Amino acid sequence: MSDIVFRFGGEGGEGVISTGELFTTACARSGLEIYTFRSYPAEIKGGHAMIQVRVADVNILLSRGGTADVLVAFNKEAYDRHYKELRDGGVLVYDNTDFLPDEDTRTIKYPIPFNKIAMEDIGIRLTKNMVALGALSELFGIPQDKFKEICREKFGKKGEAVLQKNFLAIEAGVKYVQQNVKKADSLRVQPSGRQPRLVLSGNEALSLGALAAGLNVYAGYPITPASTILEFLARELPKTGGSLIQTEDEIAALGVVCGASFAGKKAMTATSGPGLSLMVEMLGLAAMTELPLVIVDAQRAGPSTGMPTKTEQSDLMMAIHGGHGEAPRIVLGLTSVEDCFYGMIRAFNMAEYYQTPVIVLTDQALAQREASIVKPDTSHLEILTRRLPTAADLADYQRYKITPDNISPMAIPGMPDGFYSATGIEHTEAGGLNYEPANHGKMIEKRWKKIEGVLKQPWITKNYGTPNPEVAIIGWGSEEGVIREAVENGNKEGMKLGAMHPKILWPFPTEAINTYLKGVKRVVVPELNYSGQFAKILKQNLQDRNIDVISMAKPGGIPWSPAEVLAQAKEASKHYV
Amino acid sequence: MSKMTAVQYKTKIEPVWCPGCGDFGVLNALCNALSVKEVDPKNMVFVSGIGCSGRLPPYVQSYGFHTVHGRVLPIATGIKVGNPDLTVIAVGGDGDAFAIGGGHIPHMARRNPSIVYIVMDNGTYGLTKGQASPTGPLGMKTGASPYGTVEPPLNPIAMALAYDASFVARGYSGKNKELEALIVRAMNHRGFSIIDVISPCITFYNTYKELPPQLAAIPADHDVKDRAKAFELALRDDKIHLGVFYENERPAFEDRLKETADKARGAGAPKLDEIFLEFA
Incomplete structure (x- = not known):
């Protein structure tokens, strides 16, 4: 099994991100699973740009991964910012025409003069990105033909001359590694032989x-x-x-x-x-x-x-x-x-x-x-459309008719006899303006009750890990993969972790969550905001007031990592008595 | 559909307007125009904003959408884009059009969807009891301006001309036949048409007496394609001109969107599956 986290860093606007994207597509076409994470400056040119690509031959990738296995640093800033997140024994690939790293034995280092090769061998500075891809192809075993194939699709329109320059740059990167670099790591990207992914x-x-x-x-x-x-x-x-x-x-x-x-x-x-x-x-x-x-x-x-x-x-x-x-x-x-x-x-x-x-x-x-x-x-795919009025409905049409499920058939302009005037003013079932408190109470209840029906849908929550866990993790939105990976890693270590991930956030899936939490003492809630917004709503809706909700909230910037979530779950389980 | 009379276009709902409100005149002229144009009510939508004039949609036999303050134009655009076969008429007051919603007018002019926009312009916020609106005169004394307003009024016609709306006209609720003719002409126009209708508020800013001597028909020899001349007329401060200032046919938004779709589709409509392949 291979599972490698590559991180690319360099000057914004210099093609760092598109280099990472080309790398990503080449790996997906080799049947590998991909998960990327990127960070841009807000400016179009300048600033620091970073893209991280996790590549694996497993079935599903749940997060961007933790520390990097390979750091590709196009400049000193990339090295300064990211080197500490390169794991011990990881690989630093860097442009030694731009900077020299500190001497240490913590990582394996491959100096490759991207800029120099691009300028001297190809004559176009920005082909340094292709030089880098060629070098990575040789170092980690991604077929260079994949890069060339994607180049042809992307730059083919710019003419054969441009394309050939890019090919030459890829080949120059390959050649440089063959002649000058002795591979000292064991990382290999293994094309999986499975169908290419989108x-x-x-x-x-x-x-x-x-x-x-x-x-x-x-x-x-x-x-x-x-x-x-x-x-x-x-x-x-x-x-x-x-x-x-x-x-x-x-x-x-x-x-x-x-x-x-x-x-x-x-x-x-x-x-x-x-x-x-x-x-x-x-x-x-x-x-x-x-x-x-x-x-x-x-x-x-x-x-x-x-x-x-x-x-x-x-x-x-x-x-x-x-x-x-x-x-x-x-x-x-x-x-x-x-x-x-x-x-x-x-x-x-x-x-x-x-x-x-x-x-x-x-x-x-x-x-x-x-x-x-x-x-x-x-x-x-199941595709639904709105409920339209029947002939019987149209005989005495009431746009906001209160029905058993509070959903009223909706007439569409063009329909004979469906006339109504929609209005933001409180209205009756027939749609007429009405300021009576009793009518307002009735209609506001209709609108609220109507959407509660959605909580009967089977997809509203998803569970992972151990049923009846000793520590449960409930997050929301894009934290799903991170939590799932933390649960899997924790359970591999012998913990009893479980997660419920609601796909619906409102109306709040109160019943589903309370049922899930029966017998659970502690819930960890990772989310990316300062005040723990989801954790607050969760607390309001817990039937068992003895459940300890541990809010794991931090304002944005960078998502939680599986290791951080797992550490918090471990901390919570320590206090478990 | 058999031809409907103006009366048949009115619903049985009694308007909330004060007796003598200019908006009754606008409603009458509108229904007359609908009768002349023989519009099928089921294919017609009246869209309105907030204010006295915004109450109009349910008074007409048609579909209606009484929306939020200032947003009548984007919502009307969505209806027209959603179904270009519908006749879409937007109505509202001068606060709706020129204060809170003023930012939408230039973009309506640029897009040019076939929507008729009738602004019932009375210089005041009637529904909130008579504060000055953007078309009220400088020095107007109201509850919110007890010492007189310090902002001069804007000129809706000059503004619409500056934005290059493709049909710009002014009417008066007291001249019903003329107003009816303007509405019919606006409905015949392909593209965005705006009619600023002076429609006095009898309760808070009654101009019925002082208005008539200031009104004048646009001269019969005015060339409606001449935008510079239209500006001259709009900027005159001796008279308030009524009639069509400017009319310039150019492609309507809904037609341009259709062209775009045809261009994008090329020979035939691709299946979703073909779009997926772009990501392989």
Whole structure:
């Protein structure tokens, strides 16, 4: 079995990230599992850029991994920042035309003059990235043909001359290693012989999920880290006959989505925290008028502009409660790249079925990292659409009729006899304005009761590890893989750890969680925010007040690692009496 | 569908407006225009913002969406994009259009969806009891400006012309036939049309007496394609001109979106599975 964490660091805008991406694709095409993590500067040029790629031949990769096995440092800053996270006995590959590392025996070091080879042998400085890939190919056994194949697809359009320069650079890297480097480590990437994987970022998987769910109208405003959804769908949505609008602001984006949904179409927007803040007034309108729609929030560190390129899970409370009055909505947390695809289908299905806004929480780390997934079988997906009025309903049409499940058939403009006027003012079942407290009580209850039905869905939570554990771990959203890996590692060591991971965050899966926690004394709650938002909601909803909730909260930047979660679980189990 | 009379376009719901409100005139002219255009009510959506005028949708036999303050235009755009076959008419007041929602107008002008926007402009916030609006005169004394406002009014027509809205007109709720004709013409226009309708508030800012002498029809020889001339008319401060200032046909948003989809699709619609292969 091979399981290797590669980390690439260098100057932003110099191709460090795209080098990591090429490396990633080459490994996925070799049938390997991939999990990437990246950190950009907010600036387009300059600053420090880092991408970490975990490559393995196991069945599933749950996290970005802990310390790095291989550090590829393009400059001194990369070395200074990351060397301490290179494990003992790990491999440092560095550009010795840029800097020389301190002398120590902690790691194995391969100096390779990327810059010098690029300038002297190829004559183009930026081909140093290809030189590096060639060197890695030779050092760790990834076939160089894979790199060349991807280069041809990526740069083929730029002409044969450019392509040949890149090929020469790859070959120069290979040759340099053959002639000058004596391999002193035992790390090898083993092509698995399995079918090639799709390599998708979280945002790409999410966008594909929306298309598979039947998305028809997308509206959005550029914002990091959600812009890649806008760009992906700008390219792909028109191919399916849908429409995309880049609006003047996020308020207009949700406005377009509300309008399109009113007209009978599946519609969504995607944004980040600042955009969701702008949308909350209209979110109330959507809840009040019972419009099916999906809002994706790719969370980033806040408040205010915060750290646009850094991850955080700090919008949970806003997603659940944001807005004036009490506007019910469903909130889902996406848990992995694969879940981004299937989670969006669930989001649209729930929006349509319950005629409600659905907020989908992802975050910068999940949005931008790539992972390998097996190609989804689109012929077996369950796709739901909203309940339409029957002829009998239309005979005396009441848009907000109270039914046994509180879901009212929704007329669509164009239908004869379905006339109604949707309004944000409190209204009767027939849709007429009404200010009577009794009617308000009845209608607000209808809207709240309606979405509770979602808690009967089978997918709302997922369990891992030991049933009836001595320590349970409950996290949410993109922490799933990290927690699962911590549980697996702890149980290998003989601990009795278990995890429940809710995919639904609102309405809160109170019953499922309380049932799971019967007999459990301690719960560790890892999340990426300062105040422990999920832990607070969990505490409010625990039936057994003796359960000790250990909030493991830190503000964003870098996700928890499996080792950190496991350490906390161990600490909790020590006190177990 | 057999032709409906103007009265048949009205629902039985009694408007909440004060007796004598200009908005009754707008509602009448609208229903007359719908009758002339023979619009099928099932394919029509009235979208409104917040304010007295925002109450209009349920008074017309059609689908309606009474939304939030200032956002009538993006929501109307979503409806039109969602189903381009619908007749979409947006209505609202001057606070809705030019204060809280003013930021959307330039982008409507750029996009140019086939939506008629009727602004019932009375210079005041009637529903909140008479504060000055962006079109109220300088020095207007209200509860929120007891010493008189210190902000001069904006000029909605000049603003719409500056944004290059493709159809710009002004009407008066007291001149029903003329207003009806303007609405019909706006509905015939392919693209975004904005009609600023002076629609006095009888309770908080009654201008019925002083208004008529200031009104003048746009000269019959005005060339509606001449934007510079339209500006001249809009900037005149001796008269308030009524009629079509500017009309310029250009591709509508919904048509451009369709073109984009056709271009993206090429020969045939690809299956989702083909999009997956881009990531292999």
